[in-house]
Every structure is written in structure tokens, then in C-alpha cells.
Amino acid sequence: ALKEVVIPASVTSIGMWAFSGCDNLSSIICEAATPPTIQTSTFNGVPADCVFYVLAESVEAYKVATNWAERADYIQAKPEV
Numbered sequence: 001a002l003k004e005v006v007i008p009a010s011v012t013s014i015g016m017w018a019f020s021g022c023d024n025l026s027s028i029i030c031e032a033a034t035p036p037t038i039q040t041s042t043f044n045g046v047p048a049d050c051v052f053y054v055l056a057e058s059v060e061a062y063k064v065a066t067n068w069a070e071r072a073d074y075i076q077a078k079p080e081v
Contacts, residue, residue, distance in 0.1 A: 006031065013037040020045045029053045029078060035065035043071065053078040 002022050007014070009031040016039040019025065025046050030036070033055055043050075054062050056077035063072040 003027075004029070007036070009033070011036050014042050015039065016041045017044060018042050022046055025050045027051045027053060030062070031055070031078075033058050035062045035068050038067045040067055040070075042067065048074075050074060051076055 001024055003024055004027045005019075005022075005025065006029045011030075011032060012034075014036050019028075019042065023045055026049075028046075028050060030052060035054075035058070050071075052062065052068075052071055052075045054075060054077065059075060059077050062068045062075045068075065
């Protein structure tokens, strides 16, 4: 039933199938400046249009990082609050 997840800046890697079955996710907020290491299967089961919000200065790094690049079209700058 998760709709949003916040991944803290202290996370440096996310394991295989970490979000398996999270088919209601609409957004994931990643607070790490450096993209955490992920596997090809980390986001399997997450809707293809789930938006990944990251720090504005890190958007390009996430878009080209290994395994993050598959979701590049949905990686955006985290809105300022």
C-alpha cells in the first residue's frame, strides 16, 4: 500500500528486489547526493511511471548512474519546500 518512500542520505546501497511488490508507489525521494548502488532488480514491481525525486544538483548523476539510467525519464529535482 506504500505510495511514497523516502530514502535517507545515509543509504549507500539498495539490495535486489528491495521494492518488489510495491506496485502502488508513485514517488520515491532519494536524499543522497551520490546515487546509492542499486541492482537491476531493485525497483522491479515499481510502476514504470514512478517519479524519483533527488537533490537538484544530483539529477544528472542519477540519470547516468548504473541501473538508475533505466528510470532516467522519471528522475526529477526534489521540489523546494
